[in-house]
Amino acid sequence: MPESVSVSVRCPACRGAHRYTAPSYPCVCGAPVALPLDGNAAPTPVVHRVWQDDWVTLRCGHCGRPGEWPRPELGCPCGTLLRIPLTDPDATPAPGPRETGAAARPALPPVPIHSxxxxxxxxxxxxxxxxxxxxxxxxxxxxxxxxxxxxxxxxxxxxxxxxxxxxxxxxxxxxxxxxxxxxxxxxxxxxxxxxxxxxxxxxxxxxxxxxxxxxxxxxxxxxxxxxxxx
CATH class of the missing domain: 3.40.1350.10 (Trna Endonuclease; Chain: A, domain 1)
Incomplete structure (x- = not known):
């Protein structure tokens, strides 16, 4: 499956255009795991949060271990929370995204939100x-x-x-x-x-x-x- 690094996202509420880059998570083996974004599907506004729907199981492309990762989301400045679609929730993800453009701000340590x-x-x-x-x-x-x-x-x-x-x-x-x-x-x-x-x-x-x-x-x-x- 082709690697998905970033996709164009248009908010259905305000029609604002954004660029979303897939986050990378560390597998227990140490390899980065990135979520395969679907740039052809429209984002879904999150109206009512259901925790069990907020996670996706994907296998590490390096060791093959399955892991649970947060589904990608983007906050539009208009106040709408958008869920970014994936190409295939059961597919093996590609390695972590490459940084492009201007230098990114310092990365924050991942703290997946369960509670x-x-x-x-x-x-x-x-x-x-x-x-x-x-x-x-x-x-x-x-x-x-x-x-x-x-x-x-x-x-x-x-x-x-x-x-x-x-x-x-x-x-x-x-x-x-x-x-x-x-x-x-x-x-x-x-x-x-x-x-x-x-x-x-x-x-x-x-x-x-x-x-x-x-x-x-x-x-x-x-x-x-x-x-x-x-």
Whole structure:
């Protein structure tokens, strides 16, 4: 089967065009495993997350061992979470993708998301990459989700299957203002369009946490922060 490195993705909600590159995962034998993307099929919006549907079993092309990997997903800036189709979920994947174009930002360690605890771990690791090494559970419990805090920073992680609302974004912003801190929002399910508008107006960075444990920036404040990570 031909190697699939990256595919063009068009969001069915806003018609925005994106480029998605298949992530590479380490097999237990040490060889990289990449998911075979289908560039001819349309992406599927994820409306209701069902955990057992979020994983695919693929064999390592080097040792032949089967492994479970997160299905590839892409967060559109409009707030829609897109599932990228695969050519054949039962096929042997090709070796890891090759880097092309401009130099990529430093890779994050993979933390596949199986539970809320995994989501917290991935978020904390990302915040450390942004220079915040003192992350802890927030003293003040948020109305929804999981609150995290560090020196000069407040973060909200929502591991639920519901898209964030404007009220969620505004509550986080108010909490941060009260503590004279910067705030960040991490969501597994994405953001409603009006929540994205509120975040843009208030300057709240929004991140979509995909099943590989990689926070993807979905607005300009998040892009600016992501560019600073080490």
């Amino acid at each position: 809320a605890r995994d989501a917290v771990t991935a978020t904390v690791l990302y915040l450390r990459k942004l220079g915040h090494g003192d992350i802890r559970r927030a003293d003040q419990r948020p109305p929804s989700g999981i609150g995290l805090a560090g020196r000069g920073i407040v973060a909200l992680l929502d591991p639920s299957a519901h898209r964030a609302t404007p009220r969620d974004v505004e509550c986080l912003w108010l909490t941060a203002m009260a503590e004279s801190a910067r705030c960040l929002y991490f969501s597994l399910a994405g953001y409603a369009p009006d929540a994205r508008e509120s975040a843009d107006r208030l300057g709240v960075p929004l991140f979509l946490l995909d099943l590989t444990g990689t926070p993807q920036p979905v607005n300009a404040p998040a892009d600016a922060l992501d560019a600073t990570r080490t």
